[in-house]
Amino acid sequence: MPRLVVLSEGLTGRSHELKAETTTIGRTEENTFQIPDPSVSSHHCEVILRGNDVVIRDQNSTNGTFINGQQITEAVLKPSQILRLGQVEVRLESEQTATSQKKQLLDHTQVVPQGIKMDELGQIAKSGSRGFEKKNNTGTKVFIIVAVVVGILILGALAWVLFFKS
Numbered sequence: 001m002p003r004l005v006v007l008s009e010g011l012t013g014r015s016h017e018l019k020a021e022t023t024t025i026g027r028t029e030e031n032t033f034q035i036p037d038p039s040v041s042s043h044h045c046e047v048i049l050r051g052n053d054v055v056i057r058d059q060n061s062t063n064g065t066f067i068n069g070q071q072i073t074e075a076v077l078k079p080s081q082i083l084r085l086g087q088v089e090v091r092l093e094s095e096q097t098a099t100s101q102k103k104q105l106l107d108h109t110q111v112v113p114q115g116i117k118m119d120e121l122g123q124i125a126k127s128g129s130r131g132f133e134k135k136n137n138t139g140t141k142v143f144i145i146v147a148v149v150v151g152i153l154i155l156g157a158l159a160w161v162l163f164f165k166s
Contacts, residue, residue: 002054002079004033004047007089011037018054023047025085026059039063039086047077054092056083063087 004025006014016023016033024031026043035044041061048055057074058065063086067075077083079094 002049002092002094004083004090005093006035007082007091008037008087011035011088018047018049021049024059035085035088035090037086037088040088041086044085054078061085 001017001019003015003017006012014035020032023033023046024043025033025035025040025045025047027036027038027040028034028042031043033047041059041063043059044061045059045065046057048057054077055074056065056067056072056077058072064071066072066084067077068081069084077092079092081092083090083092
């Protein structure tokens with residue numbers, strides 16, 4: 001059984017199975033499928049089931065009815081096509097569409113990059129590459145030497161003030 005699935009943010013997850021021969025879509029509660037969005041007219045369009053075809057008929061909506069970006073007054077909506085009502089996008093799904101989309105998701109394998117493995121570290125070391133090395137601490141050593149010299153000078157100055165000024 002075909003159904004309409006809302007794709008637009010804020011309304012995601014809303015859907016409506018097309019059971020009746022005619023389904024009305026609009027912003028107000030009196031529609032069969034209500035889409036509470038300001039860009040959707042109060043009585044935006046009708047969905048008519050004609051055999052295996054799903055026909056969309058615009059009801060003189062303010063912001064228009066579009067199928068895959070083309071404005072329509074009446075047209076056939078095919079599975080996986082995007083119906084836009086104002087700013088709201090809706091996709092027609094059939095049972096076959098939903099099954100094939102699930103299968104595509106399951107069939108899609110994504111390669112996830114990995115870091116270096118432990119056995120690769122050993123190979124890097126054997127190949128002559130320097131690999132991981134200890135950081136050179138020359139800056140730290142210089143800082144410590146300067147700090148010790150300044151400390152000795154301060155202690156010498158204090159000693160000189162205490163012994164010779166008294």
